[in-house]
Amino acid sequence: MATATTQPPTGTGGTMPKWAEDEWQTAYLRVKGTAAALRLWDRVLTAEDRRRLGGDLEAAYARHRGAVGMWRHLRGVSLPRAVVDVGVRIGFLDADSGRVLLRVIGEEPDDPQEALEMAVAGGGLVLVEVSRQVHWEKGLVELDWGNHTAWWSFLWELARASKAGAAVDEYTLRGGSSKDPKYLTKQKSRMVKAGGLPPTLAALVVPAGRGTYRLDLQPARIRVFERGAGDSLREWTP
Numbered sequence: 327m328a329t330a331t332t333q334p335p336t337g338t339g340g341t342m343p344k345w346a347e348d349e350w351q352t353a354y355l356r357v358k359g360t361a362a363a364l365r366l367w368d369r370v371l372t373a374e375d376r377r378r379l380g381g382d383l384e385a386a387y388a389r390h391r392g393a394v395g396m397w398r399h400l401r402g403v404s405l406p407r408a409v410v411d412v413g414v415r416i417g418f419l420d421a422d423s424g425r426v427l428l429r430v431i432g433e434e435p436d437d438p439q440e441a442l443e444m445a446v447a448g449g450g451l452v453l454v455e456v457s458r459q460v461h462w463e464k465g466l467v468e469l470d471w472g473n474h475t476a477w478w479s480f481l482w483e484l485a486r487a488s489k490a491g492a493a494v495d496e497y498t499l500r501g502g503s504s505k506d507p508k509y510l511t512k513q514k515s516r517m518v519k520a521g522g523l524p525p526t527l528a529a530l531v532v533p534a535g536r537g538t539y540r541l542d543l544q545p546a547r548i549r550v551f552e553r554g555a556g557d558s559l560r561e562w563t564p
Contacts, residue, residue: 346430349423353409356418363393365416374492375400400491401564402545406431411563438559442551445561450547451527453485456557462527469522477522480513482550484531488541489548490564493534507537514539 342350356362367376367383379386379396390396393416397408410428413419445452445461452461458471458478471478479499487494496509506512514531517523523531534540541548545564554560 342430346427349427350406350409350431353413353419353424353427357393357409357412357416359392360387362412362416362418363387363396365418366393366396366412370415371400372490374490378491400545401489402547404433404546407433438551438554438561441561442549442559445549445551448547448549450549451485451541451543452549452551453482454551454559455482455553456551456559460522462524467522467524469517469520471522474517474520474522477513477517477520480510480517481523484539484541485548485550486562486564488543489545489550491545493538493540495535495538510537510539 363383363386367386371379376383376386378400380389386396387393390399393412394405394408397403397412398405401408401411403411407428410419410424410431410433414421414424442452442454446464449464450462453459454461460467460469460471460481469477476499480494483494483498487498494510496506499510514523514528518525518528530542531539532542550562551559552562
């Protein structure tokens with residue numbers, strides 16, 4: 327697995343401002359080493375995250391070469407974003423500096439609408455809460471999600487859980503009111519028949535246990551844009 331370096335991230339074209347280079351080097355140095363990994367393990371990662379890393383910090387640290395590698399394994403993000411994400415999550419880098427640094431690197435546009443357009447162009451699964459839109463493989467999934475609330479909730483929770491490395495069951499959606507172990511299977515089947523879930527996407531909804539499902543899709547290919555203040559766009563991250 328590639329490890330972070332103090333060199334400016336590739337893709338900046340060598341035009342990264344000096345202050346940004348300094349910020350990058352500082353961020354990298356802060357998230358390097360056992361102290362950052364321990365803080366990430368104890369204060370940020372969920373029990374499920376730790377399970378996915380093997381349940382042993384020392385082994386995970388060695389296997390993934392530090393906190394940044396562990397985060398990349400869990401979230402499927404680029405190396406530059408992982409450096410910044412870890413720095414912000416463990417409190418070694420303030421959030422505002424992190425956002426600015428990501429914009430300079432080219433990881434995060436200033437305009438949320440531009441970020442959405444870039445996400446759609448990436449060809450993965452993109453959900454937009456405000457307009458209840460679903461994009462898959464660069465195309466808009468044509469379905470009136472406003473009149474199919476149960477299907478929207480299913481896909482919304484499935485996308486969020488899968489991006490976080492988790493799974494969903496009927497309790498996630500209905501609070502355990504349904505005792506049918508095939509509830510989610512039926513929801514998926516109905517969506518496919520109605521054209522709400524393209525076959526190529528439906529094939530990626532896989533069992534994760536009895537009555538439990540996840541998306542067999544890299545977290546980086548799942549983008550979720552939630553409702554912000556005044557119906558603005560805001561990308562959700564685990």
